[in-house]
Amino acid sequence: QVQLAESGGGLVQAGNSLRLSCVATGHTKSTYSMAWFRQTPGKGREFVAAISPDGATTHTSDAVKGRFTIVRDSADNTVYLQMNSLKPEDTAVYYCAAEWAEGSWYGIASSEYSDWGRGTQVTVSW
Numbered sequence: 001q002v003q004l005a006e007s008g009g010g011l012v013q014a015g016n017s018l019r020l021s022c023v024a025t026g027h028t029k030s031t032y033s034m035a036w037f038r039q040t041p042g043k044g045r046e047f048v049a050a051i052s053p054d055g056a057t058t059h060t061s062d063a064v065k066g067r068f069t070i071v072r073d074s075a076d077n078t079v080y081l082q083m084n085s086l087k088p089e090d091t092a093v094y095y096c097a098a099e100w101a102e103g104s105w106y107g108i109a110s111s112e113y114s115d116w117g118r119g120t121q122v123t124v125s126w
Contacts, residue, residue, distance in 0.1 A: 001026060001027060001114070001115055002024045002025065002026040002027055002028060002030075002032065002098050002115050003024070003025045003026045003115070004022055004023070004024055004096045004097070004098060004115055004116060004117035005022065005023050005025075005096075005117055005118075006020060006021065006022050006094065006095065006096045006117045006118070006119060006120040007020070007021050007022075007023075007120060008020040008021050008120060009094060009120030009121045009122045010121075010122070010123070011123045011124075011125065012086055012122075012123070012124055012125075013124070013125055013126070014086060014087055014088055014124055014125065014126055015085060015086065016086055016124075017082070017083060017084045017085075017086065018083045018086065018122060019080055019081070019082050019083070020036070020080065020081040020083065020094055020096075020120060020122075021078055021079075021080055022034065022036075022078065022079045022080075022081075022096030022117060023076070023077060023078050024077040024078070024079075024098060025077070028077045030100055031053035031054075031100070031101060031102055032053055032098040032099060032100055032101060032115075033050060033051070033052055033053055033098070033099050033100075033101040033105055033106040033107060033113075034050065034051050034070075034072060034079040034096065034097070034098050035047070035048070035049065035050035035051070035070075035096070035097045035098075035099075035106065035107065035108075035113060036048040036049045036050075036070060036079075036081045036094055036095070036096060036097070037094070037095045037097060037110055038090075038092035038093065038094045038095065038122075039092055039093050039095065039119075040091070040092045040093075044110070045095065045110045046061070046063075046092075047061050047108045047109070047110070048060065048061055048063075048064055048068065048081070048094070049061065049064065049068055049069075049070035049081060050070065050106035050107065050108060051070045051071070051072050051079060051106060052101070052103065052104045052105055052106045053101050053102055053103065053104075053105070054103060054104060055071075055072050055074065056104060057104040057106060058070050058071075058106075059106060059108060061108075063089075064083075064090070067083065067084050067085045067086075068081060068082065068083050068084070069081070069082045069084075070082075079096065081094070083122070086122075086124045087124060088124045088125065088126060089124075090122060090124050091122060091123050091124050092121075092122060093119040093120070093121050093122075094119060094120050094121075094122055095116055095117055095118075095119045096116070096117040097110070097113035097115065097116050097117075098113060098114070098115040098116075099112055099113045099114055099115070100114070
């Protein structure tokens with residue numbers, strides 16, 4: 001199990017960028033698939049992006065493809081979500097998630113992840 005802490009959220013105007021960070025502490029010597037999900041009031045958690053333990057494989061949702069990029073720095077046990085060309089519909093609480101895995105595995109369903117951060121608010125205005 002790892003503890004996850006997100007940061008980097010805030011209020012930005014449409015068209016601008018933000019970079020979210022998620023630092024993992026705890027059993028970080030194990031390998032983990034990492035992902036970002038987002039949630040708006042009254043809705044379930046929506047998959048945004050995921051990266052495999054070896055960092056070689058990534059996947060982003062159709063809603064953010066071409067605008068968001070997920071990368072990881074294993075030396076710092078940190079995963080980043082670079083968000084460009086933000087839109088008002090990207091407004092949500094963004095959560096970091098982790099699941100023990102090996103190789104190129106990643107999941108796109110929230111049920112596939114055991115460890116979660118507390119979330120960071122992203123608000124995009126016109």
